[in-house]
Amino acid sequence: MTSPQILLLPGWQNSDPDHWQSRWEAIYGDHRVEQHDWMRPLRGDWAARLEEEVIAAPGPVALVAHSLGCVLVAAWAAHSRHVGKVRAALLVAPGDLERDDLRQMIPGWSPIVRQPLPFPALMIAANNDPYCAAERSRGMAGAWGASYIDAGSRGHINSESGLGDWPEGRKLLTDLLKEH
Template sequence: MKIADTDVLILAGLGGSGPGHWQRRWGERFPHAHFVEHDEWDRPELGPWISTIERAIMMATRPVVVVAHSLAVSALVHTAQRLVDTKVRGAFLVAPPDHESADLPREAAAFGHVPRDPLPFPSMLVASTNDPFCSVERAVDFATCWGSDFHLAGEAGHINLASGHGPWPEGLLMFSRLMQRLEG
């Protein structure tokens, strides 16, 4: 599947992905990318986030590939349970949070109890060996439950601007591998 033939929905986590973040950069680079905006970035509520994501998927005019980071991974997994005959052809899941972690911001608590059912579309989960919000073991567990391909990004922190990931070219290569898989 070619990126030009898809609507790439970019889902940011808590606080949104600000200027310079790899998600914003990718959104500017992909021809049909749509950054999904939420009314509340700093005190998110699960229900409205699910509705916004579901609406963005339904409004897409081409097959959808989702690029989700952090809390948005949890939101997408919750949303996936509601999708029937979806347009979503694949998802790139980066730095999922472990809602059982004591280090996770309390604003993310409402997104807990993340479903463990397989996702209804192919996916790749990318995790870091030193993410303060999710251990490698927990990320592998998520990937296994969701049926996601798993990729370890090394010591990459939370894979955001704070951990030095502005353009994140390595991530773009991983995303390209997912897109190649979707061609088959």
């Protein structure tokens, strides 16, 4: 079976150089899906970019999403005719775009699409994420049909969480892809 191309889907404002997604890009050669506007994300534009990247991939892909990227995966999967190319998705620390403060900062992403993903998915979320309460991330995982791992007190699972290259996250991705 062909190894999938790893598509990195950062959240709002992109992933900084110390973020585990940026480190994975440098270490493993994963491909970051570059958005046209990281500061004012438009759901339709972001979904169109993801669609372009999935279509352009020569074979299967695996989606590795962080924060707003998780919400993007659900929105894209609800409309794409190319979901069959996705082997699996690793969803890390989704943002709760239905929360009043975040909905105002990042308009146009609420309501969050809550239908089952047509491919296997694993969500990893912390129990103290400032952008999404644990019960909300668990609810999204359930609606999307994703398995769920509580990452403990890791905040937003970003560069501020001090994860470095986040080898345990990479192992979870590797294991997910072995299973599917």
